[in-house]
Amino acid sequence: MFELKTISRHAGTVLIGQLAVMAFGVTDTLVAGRYSESALATLSVGSAIYMSVYVGLMGVLQALLPVWAELHGGRRLAVLGRSVRQALYLCAMVSVTGMVALLNPDVVMRWTQVPETLQAEVNHYLAVLALALPPSMLFRMYSTLNQALGKPALVTWLQAGSLLVKVPLSIWFAFGGFGLEPHGAVGCAWATLIVNYAMLGLALWMLRTQELYHPYRLWQALERPDWPQIRAFARLGIPGGLAIMVEVTSFTLMALFIARLGTVASASHQIATSLAAVLYMLPLSLAIATSSRASYWLGAGTPHKARAAIITGLVLAGSAAVILSGALWVFRHALAGWYTTNPEVASLGAALLAWVALFHLFDAMQAVCVFILRCYRVTVTPLLVYGVLLWGVGLGGGYLMAYEGLLNQSPAPTPVTFWVAATGALALTALIFGWLLARAMRRPVPGPLPA
Numbered sequence: 001m002f003e004l005k006t007i008s009r010h011a012g013t014v015l016i017g018q019l020a021v022m023a024f025g026v027t028d029t030l031v032a033g034r035y036s037e038s039a040l041a042t043l044s045v046g047s048a049i050y051m052s053v054y055v056g057l058m059g060v061l062q063a064l065l066p067v068w069a070e071l072h073g074g075r076r077l078a079v080l081g082r083s084v085r086q087a088l089y090l091c092a093m094v095s096v097t098g099m100v101a102l103l104n105p106d107v108v109m110r111w112t113q114v115p116e117t118l119q120a121e122v123n124h125y126l127a128v129l130a131l132a133l134p135p136s137m138l139f140r141m142y143s144t145l146n147q148a149l150g151k152p153a154l155v156t157w158l159q160a161g162s163l164l165v166k167v168p169l170s171i172w173f174a175f176g177g178f179g180l181e182p183h184g185a186v187g188c189a190w191a192t193l194i195v196n197y198a199m200l201g202l203a204l205w206m207l208r209t210q211e212l213y214h215p216y217r218l219w220q221a222l223e224r225p226d227w228p229q230i231r232a233f234a235r236l237g238i239p240g241g242l243a244i245m246v247e248v249t250s251f252t253l254m255a256l257f258i259a260r261l262g263t264v265a266s267a268s269h270q271i272a273t274s275l276a277a278v279l280y281m282l283p284l285s286l287a288i289a290t291s292s293r294a295s296y297w298l299g300a301g302t303p304h305k306a307r308a309a310i311i312t313g314l315v316l317a318g319s320a321a322v323i324l325s326g327a328l329w330v331f332r333h334a335l336a337g338w339y340t341t342n343p344e345v346a347s348l349g350a351a352l353l354a355w356v357a358l359f360h361l362f363d364a365m366q367a368v369c370v371f372i373l374r375c376y377r378v379t380v381t382p383l384l385v386y387g388v389l390l391w392g393v394g395l396g397g398g399y400l401m402a403y404e405g406l407l408n409q410s411p412a413p414t415p416v417t418f419w420v421a422a423t424g425a426l427a428l429t430a431l432i433f434g435w436l437l438a439r440a441m442r443r444p445v446p447g448p449l450p451a
């Protein structure tokens with residue numbers, strides 16, 4: 001297969017870094033679960049709101065990957081550097097937007113009927129993460145740039161190293177000690193804030209000192225905002241970011257609806273979403289690597305090589321998904337037991353993991369397809385598909401089955417109904433995205449992305 005070694009190596013490097021970042025969430029889940037059921041429920045609701053905001057904004061910046069990869073493929077190095085500087089304005093806009101959203105979550109919590117006993121702690125948790133958002137967005141720009149250049153290792157080293165700091169900080173801030181009062185789930189947020197600023201500082205130092213970045217002249221004086229270029233970025237990034245936000249909120253919002261079922265339901269759902277997110281890291285890494293190589297070859301004027309790289313990426317993603325889903329099905333009871341000492345939570349968590357195993361098969365394929373579609377400028381249609389299927393069929397269908405009843409069936413107030421509906425919706429999404437990608441690859445190559 002064309003570029004098998006390159007895509008595998010790129011994806012493997014990205015995966016290590018992504019797993020390190022996901023280990024942040026797994027660490028917080030384990031720490032909060034050991035601290036108390038209330039802390040775990042707070043983390044479940046708070047992280048659902050945070051991820052709904054963060055992932056959408058991250059997607060806006062991640063959508064710049066094909067822009068920079070095409071400029072890299074076309075050897076337009078100085079233009080790439082100016083493009084990065086202009087993207088700083090976009091990064092500032094999304095950071096402010098995210099902070100405002102995180103500091104005002106009350107409407108969402110009232111709408112989803114989050115228990116009042118959790119709301120104050122969730123507000124405190126999100127206020128800390130609002131301060132951690134700007135460095136996180138800037139580091140996402142650094143990560144996207146390195147992925148576009150085919151040099152993800154520099155990002156991976158920082159992400160893996162930061163985990164060594166995050167774990168002890170989360171434990172210390174949550175449980176207290178050495179003169180520090182215990183803060184529970186909020187302590188995990190303080191640990192994240194410290195780590196985010198440390199990672200950004202190291203990233204800036206590397207941009208300044210590493211010879212890899214010198215040809216792009218990144219450190220020239222910041223130009224005035226080039227609004228036509230920023231608008232072009234936004235036309236590409238905003239639909240992509242909204243699509244990712246809809247995708248993620250289609251099941252993170254489940255946490256808010258499930259919260260009314262009690263702490264056992266919320267805690268078990270947190271276990272399921274935590275492992276689903278970890279599994280998602282492999283197809284996400286393959287999607288990043290494949291779209292980077294496809295855009296590189298499109299920028300170099302060789303679309304047939306781009307198509308060959310895409311086929312390789314899809315085959316790798318499908319094969320890996322089958323293996324991971326099978327392993328999750330076999331070990332679902334043992335995995336649920338790692339997260340909690342409560343047998344009721346562990347039992348319900350294992351039942352949800354059975355559905356997560358099937359969910360991941362479709363999640364893997366649609367993730368790779370939607371990233372590649374951006375290389376061909378197809379961004380609005382995936383957003384519409386996500387909205388109709390994941391929000392309408394998945395989330396809406398799960399809510400009806402759980403609380404209202406559907407097709408003459410009595411309501412089944414359990415988290416399982418939400419995962420059943422979400423899995424069916426994602427299966428349809430994967431089929432539609434596959435069809436869209438097949439059409440896009442047969443069309444003439446789109447014109448150059450904004451430079």
